[in-house]
Structure formats: structure tokens, C-alpha cells
Amino acid sequence: MNKKISDAELEIMKVIWESDSPLLFACIMKALEKNGISWQKNTLITLLSRLMEKGYLKANKRGRKNEYAPLVTSEEFQSVQTKDFVDRIYKGNVSGLITQLVSSDMLTETEYDELRKILEVK
């Protein structure tokens, strides 16, 4: 799970996270095409098997076909990635990140209110 993921692999994970149920190979292919990505079949097979090896995906047999389901939710993935990002860029200092977000006007008014509410509850 904490293993690095490539951009191409992330595209596949996004497609799978968007779906509520496990996806067949052909469905992943189609969904990627919708996102403007058309790969060779074997490229996708290689990337899927790499994701399985890294523990992001699992494949269940449905008849003779494989059905791919995520082992990691997008939230889990985001929190791990954010933590990694904060560790690397802000040396683990979260307030540094928030200060940066606020001071460089990256947050809208509503987002700022949401953030405040979360902080108050905790």
C-alpha cells in the first residue's frame, strides 16, 4: 500500500475507485478510453498485475474472466499520499501546509469554513 504508484497506474486506480462494484478487464479498458486513454491490452495487463503485486488491487475469477476490485480505498490512498507529501515537503509539519494553502489563496471561502469546522470539532 505504501509502495509508490506510477501516473499510469493511478489512472487505472481512479477508474476502479469510481466504480461501485468490481470491474471486468473490458470495462476498465472502456472507462480509460472515456478518460482519453487508449492503451494496448498487454500494457493494461502489465499495469494491473503490477498493481496487484503492490497490493492495491485483487482479481477475482468470474467464469474465465478476471474481475478487479480495489484493496485500498481512495480515502486511504489520499491520506497515505498526503502524509507522505507532508513528510517530504513540510518535514511532517501540517500547519506549514495549511499556512501555505491559506496564504497563497488556494482555498475558497467555503473550503476555508469547512476546514475551520473540522478543526473545531476535533
Place this chain on the structure above:
Amino acid sequence: MANTVLLLLISLSFSGGLIVLLIFFICLLFQKKIGWQWQYYIWLVVIARLLLPFSPEQNLMGSLVERIYSFEQDYETDLAKNASGSSNEDDASLSDKDKETEVIKNAGEEGDKIGKLQNKVLKAVPETGKYLCIFWLIIVMFLLIRKITIYQSFVRFVKAGSTQVDDITYLETLAKEEIDLGIRKAVDLWINPIISSPMLIGFSHPCIVLPDNDLSEKEFHYTILHELVHYKRRDMYYKWIAQVVLCIHWFNPLIYFAARKINRFCELSCDEVVVKRLQSDDECREYAGTLLNAMASKGAFKERIASLTLSEDKKLLKERMEEIMNGRTRKYTVGKRILSVVLTMGIILTSFFAGSYTVGASNNDDMTISNMKISKQLKERSKSKKITAKQADKMALALTNKIWVWEWVEFFVPYMTDDGAKKLVSASLNSEWAGSVDMTTGKEMKFTQKQVDAARKEKPSGKLTSGDIDDHALMIMQSNGNWECVSFMLPYMTRKGIRSVVSCYNSKHGDDEKRAKDYY
């Protein structure tokens, strides 16, 4: 059992070795005429010969084994002759008659000694055979396990130091190339700076490993094309089968030679396939350049056993360069195709008939060399066979030695050699057992030279055959029922004859103590 295995193994190894030499010289002779692919795959015949113990009834190895046995027998009779010859000279002072008996005695003693020695050897052979067999098996296991563990740890080592190629354009090029070549399985792509040249590893999850990723687009294309052709042709299985055969026939230097040849032809024929797919001479030149660059790369880690590397060594590389540059001009005409088909058939047939010492001849598990010898002789004896003069001598003297009934021995006399006939009289004088007795006088009726001479004068109407021995042995068995008076004839009889003698013996002795099968 152990001896059967050893004999089978050695005969397989030997005929395999012959086929190795045959193919090597054919490849040398027609190198420029036949494609590299043919020169690569033809070695499968050797592998089949070395692994599969099937061959026709009559084959080279079978008759070779037989020949060795008959040579052994000739050697033994020679020994016996020499022994009698030398004693002849030593005892010059003895009278003629004494001398003659002395000779026979000595010959008999020598014969006994040789017999005892032979028994010892035959008893020793199964023992040493067993130890040799175990020794062979231990080496096979050791080599196999060593090869497999070395390969596994190599793969683990390469994988551990590898990074996956994430660049989607490389992966796409690889996938397109796979479609072009008709490969359905997705081959993974890794980079590991520690290896010396690009390679293909893994069976269930094949993977191309590159030494570095600063290859140009074209170089990358040629590199993966070469490795994918290896994968497409299942070259790693071929190499591993060759390695297994090598482990089994570890004692045969020709097999090591063949394994090296297979590696060489593997690369040359792989290049041949790649070059056929290239469009122009420029592309050939670029492909050759890629090979050279791969050779010059920095990584030092090399693995020879079963990974398929892009370039193996410099001498081979030079040859490959030349072949790549000539490859496009090489055309395979119909004549050359026919030549390769004819050669293939020839080699397959030769290897089939070179054969092995087949086990099919006997179901007996505990077959030692001695009864193999007999069973081999007997296999051919279901039909009536000619009996030689020397064999007639042997039987007549053996019979005289047991029981000196002239009517029984007389049967052999016309067919015997002069030497053999001369020994008869003294043999009857020295006989171990009993013989004919004159009913009126009670005197033993030993043979006389007159009788022998008279019998010698009769010209035999035809050749003596095993069928005649059958009848004669049965007659003796019916008259006296003594096993030892016919046992020495069994090797020269047909199966049918043996059966009737055995059933006659059993009927006389009231039980079924003997079985004809034991004497086939």
C-alpha cells in the same frame, strides 16, 4: 535392475553422442546452405534420443551390446585354448596318451578356474552396478538442484535490484511488438543497472530486464524485438531441457559440446528471425549496432545458465554481426528446403535406429548381465538356428564328461571340429560319471579311436540346427531323466525344445519343480 539402468543410460548416451557428432558435421558441411533455425532445432533430435529409451527391435546399440558379449565369450574360449597349449609344451616327457589326458585335465581345470572367475565377476558386477547407479543418481540430483537454486537466486537477485519501467511509451512499444509477434502474454519490463546485457527471465511471469534506460527509441525497439523472439520461440524451455539432459548425461563430454552448440545456434537463429522482420539494410546495421552497444555496457553481472541474454560473448558476437549483415541476402530456395527436409528425416531415422539397449526384451526386474546375455541369445532362438562346429564340440565333450554313451555322443561327431573329435576318447576315459557297460562282461565301454574315426567318415547330410539338438536332448531326457545330461544343450535349443525337455523332466520326477521360462 541397477545394471539395466546403467546399460540403458550408457547406450543412450553413446548413441546420443553419435548423433551429436553426426549433426555437428552436417551443420559444418551445410552451414551456409541451411537456415540457422534448422541448425538450432535439429538438436532436439539429440535431446529426444538422450531422454527417450524407445527404439526398434533391431538397433545399433542392441547389437553392439550383443557383440560385446559374444566377444567376451570368444575371449574366454581363447583363454582356455592358450591354457591347454602351454601345458602341452611343458609336459613333453609324458607319453602321447598321458599328454592328451593331461591336456584335457588342464584344460578342464583352467575351464573351472575361468568358470569360477566368471562367476565371481558376474556376482561382483551387480554390486558395482548398484553403487555406480547410486553414484550417478547422486551427481544428477546434485547438478539439478544446484542449477535450479542458482537460477532462482539469480532471478531473485535481479528482481530485487530492479525498478519497473513506468514510462508508458516504452510499455506501449513493447505491447505493440507483442501483438506483431503474436504473443498473447504480457511481458513485463524492468531496469537493473547491475546486469551486463538485456535479458529475459522468468517462466510464469516473463520479464525483460534492461541494463539501463538511456537506449534510443530504435535501440529499445531492437532489443525488445530480440528478447520477444526468444520468448515467442520458448527458448528458455529449450535451454532448460538441454540443461536437464546435461545433468542426466553429466559423464558425456559430447553433451556439453552439444549444449554449447545449442546456445550458439539459439542466438544466431534468433537474429535470423529478427533480421527477417527488418525492412532495410540500414535497419540491419542498426540492429547489429545495438548488439555491440549492449556488449559494451558497464554492468558486470552475468548469468549463463538459463537467462537469454542479448549478447553472450565476443566470438559469437562477431559471427552474429556477419550473419546479420549477410542475413538479408540469404535466400532459401526450394532446393535448400528439400535438402533440409531430407537431412531432418535422415537424422531422425539414424537416431531412431542408433537406438538404445531396450528394456522391452525382458520383464524381469532383477536382470543381471549374465541372464541378459542368455536372454539376448534366446530371444533370437525362438526360430531354429545353425549350430557351429565349436558348439558341437562343446556339447559332445560336456556330454562325454557326464556320461559316455557312444550312441548319444556319436550324433555330434560328424559336425565336430577335428580338434574336438580328437579329445573325445580321452574325455571318455576321464569322465566323471558312469557310462555304457557291456552286459555280458560287465566291462565299461569307453570310446575307442576306431569308433570316432568311423563316425567322422560319415558326411553329414546338412547343417546341425537347434531343432536337431531339441530332438536329441529330449531323447536323452526320456532315456535317463537326468537334468545335468542335457542342461548344457539348453543354450542351443529352441524355446519349444526347452519346453518339451522340461515337461519330460517334470513328468519323470512327478512334480513341477522346473519351469521352461527360467531357461529361455
